[in-house]
Amino acid sequence: MQPTVTVLVYSDDSGTREQVRLATGRRPAPDVPSVDFLECATPAAVVRELDKGGIDAVVLDGEAVPMGGMGLCRQLKDEVFGCPPVLILMGRPQDAWLATWSRADAAVTLPVEPVEFAGALASLLRQGRLQSA
Template identity: 50%
Template sequence: MSNPVVVVYSHRQDVRERIMNAIGRRPAPDVGRIDFLECASVADVLMAIDDQVADLVILDGEAQPTGGIGISRQIHQEAKIIPPIILTVRRAADRWLATWARADEILVHPLDPVTAAETVASLLRRLPARTTPAAAGSV
């Protein structure tokens, strides 16, 4: 069985690192280990979604030139299969924008590691069971 893939988008490497460090490689014992796919561009995020690589997407609402709020809205309007989306914002007052963008969850910087890990684990628990292609084809 393969690990869930969590896409982390920000144009800034340090922001992606802070997000990944807050979540950790094993956000909860029952979820198991996760793999991160770092994306610095919108094209990379959209490709991961189109290729159905992303089990969960975390978008930096402050990213430049395209913020995660706009990307979330675009994903919801264009993608055939929409993975759960978490938006990170700098101000709690921006929660309404994340809601408008149809994010499943919202995290506010600075990220609390316990809250971040619990949020990711909660969304991953809702996903259907994953199987590897070999396991799916076996009898």
């Protein structure tokens, strides 16, 4: 059995969650394990799942309602011990400073561009594997 990684995806919009799944495919890069997705539509669900553990990376929709992914990212980085790497989906490139403020590990713009997104996610998953080795 091949190893897999778990990626939590937060967005109140099922279409955005679908964009993330489609852009990733089975795996974001040949040297990264295949991905299992865990989808959350509320901030409370994200916190609950992270408390359980076993999440390798988190993708947060910066445009989500009622709580955007950037504010949620900052909360997670403050409150979750050993918080996995976080990739923020930004509404505009000009929001990069907010992604930095939120302490996101990476950020890409919406709508999800498959090559850019897969590259960013693969990079975070590689970093996670190096840190756990």
